[in-house]
Amino acid sequence: MSNLELPVLGQDGTAVECCSPMVREPLGQEAAVDLARMFKALSDPVRLRLLSLIASHEGGEACVCDLTGPFDVSQPTISHHLKVLREAGLVGSERRGTWVYYWVLPAALARLAALLEAPATAGGAG
Amino acid sequence: MSNLELPVLGQDGTAVECCSPMVREPLGQEAAVDLARMFKALSDPVRLRLLSLIASHEGGEACVCDLTGPFDVSQPTISHHLKVLREAGLVGSERRGTWVYYWVLPAALARLAALLEAPATAGGAG
DNA sequence: TTGCTGTATCGATGGATGTCGATACAGTCG
DNA sequence: CGACTGTATCGACATCCATCGATACAGCAA
Numbered sequence: 001m002s003n004l005e006l007p008v009l010g011q012d013g014t015a016v017e018c019c020s021p022m023v024r025e026p027l028g029q030e031a032a033v034d035l036a037r038m039f040k041a042l043s044d045p046v047r048l049r050l051l052s053l054i055a056s057h058e059g060g061e062a063c064v065c066d067l068t069g070p071f072d073v074s075q076p077t078i079s080h081h082l083k084v085l086r087e088a089g090l091v092g093s094e095r096r097g098t099w100v101y102y103w104v105l106p107a108a109l110a111r112l113a114a115l116l117e118a119p120a121t122a123g124g125a126g
Numbered sequence: 127m128s129n130l131e132l133p134v135l136g137q138d139g140t141a142v143e144c145c146s147p148m149v150r151e152p153l154g155q156e157a158a159v160d161l162a163r164m165f166k167a168l169s170d171p172v173r174l175r176l177l178s179l180i181a182s183h184e185g186g187e188a189c190v191c192d193l194t195g196p197f198d199v200s201q202p203t204i205s206h207h208l209k210v211l212r213e214a215g216l217v218g219s220e221r222r223g224t225w226v227y228y229w230v231l232p233a234a235l236a237r238l239a240a241l242l243e244a245p246a247t248a249g250g251a252g
Numbered sequence: 253t254t255g256c257t258g259t260a261t262c263g264a265t266g267g268a269t270g271t272c273g274a275t276a277c278a279g280t281c282g
Numbered sequence: 283c284g285a286c287t288g289t290a291t292c293g294a295c296a297t298c299c300a301t302c303g304a305t306a307c308a309g310c311a312a
Contacts, residue, residue, distance in 0.1 A: 022178035040169035
């Protein structure tokens with residue numbers, strides 16, 4: 001249950017509408033729906049902190065037991081948020097004995113980062 | 127009403143928790159709330175397409191009249207989504223005579239992109 | 253002024269979402 | 283086996299959100 005079927009594509013450079021900066025060409029509806037799902041997973045403060053906790057944890061992965069402490073919400077809520085992140089294709093998970101480990105899928109983050117990349121030359125916020 | 131008070135900071139390299147990749151260090155709660163608000167603005171397919179339409183429009187800005195056509199939703203809904211994007215600090219807007227123009231604020235997109243940037247060396251989604 | 257067009261706001265509504273307590277499931281230890 | 287811990291699922295609930303039609307506001311043209 002680690003890798004969902006991500007419609008990710010040309011790692012080798014084949015330009016797809018999903019990965020080029022959105023300042024270059026308008027997003028298609030399909031791509032927009034797919035990307036919006038991933039951004040929605042990032043649209044909650046708890047999930048954002050969970051993701052950064054996992055990503056910055058040593059070894060690049062974290063046990064759920066490391067993730068429930070830093071938050072004021074209940075354990076089922078943490079489990080729910082982890083499920084959202086997993087179903088969005090942002091993290092993978094695996095059970096090892098008693099504990100369940102989560103790790104970030106860098107390709108997914110990179111896909112979103114590439115989309116947001118901009119020349120930053122036009123009149124920006126500052 | 128173009129520039130909201132973005133707590134953006136060191137463009138010159140001063141490391142702030144908002145801008146360093148989340149794989150480096152855990153996000154603080156305040157930063158997470160702030161960033162989640164921006165990601166939430168990107169979590170809707172219509173808004174994502176609106177943003178890319180604006181960004182990829184010639185001159186880097188687009189009239190609302192250019193934005194209502196490509197969608198199946200009503201004009202008030204488009205107006206609502208544009209407001210969400212504006213209040214999230216992702217776009218600026220200005221009225222010029224009859225028409226209202228919107229443009230992307232690249233610094234905001236760059237801030238999010240920097241956060242998502244990862245070494246992309248660990249076992250990724252593929 | 254009146255009329256027309258472009259855009260924003262209002263109020264309502266159905267559906268999605270975050271949260272919880274209770275509980276079920278998975279694995280380890282006696 | 284039973285007891286215990288770690289994690290996920292269930293069901294409920296309050297709130298938020300995308301959407302709409304109706305309407306108000308802003309600017310231009312007669």
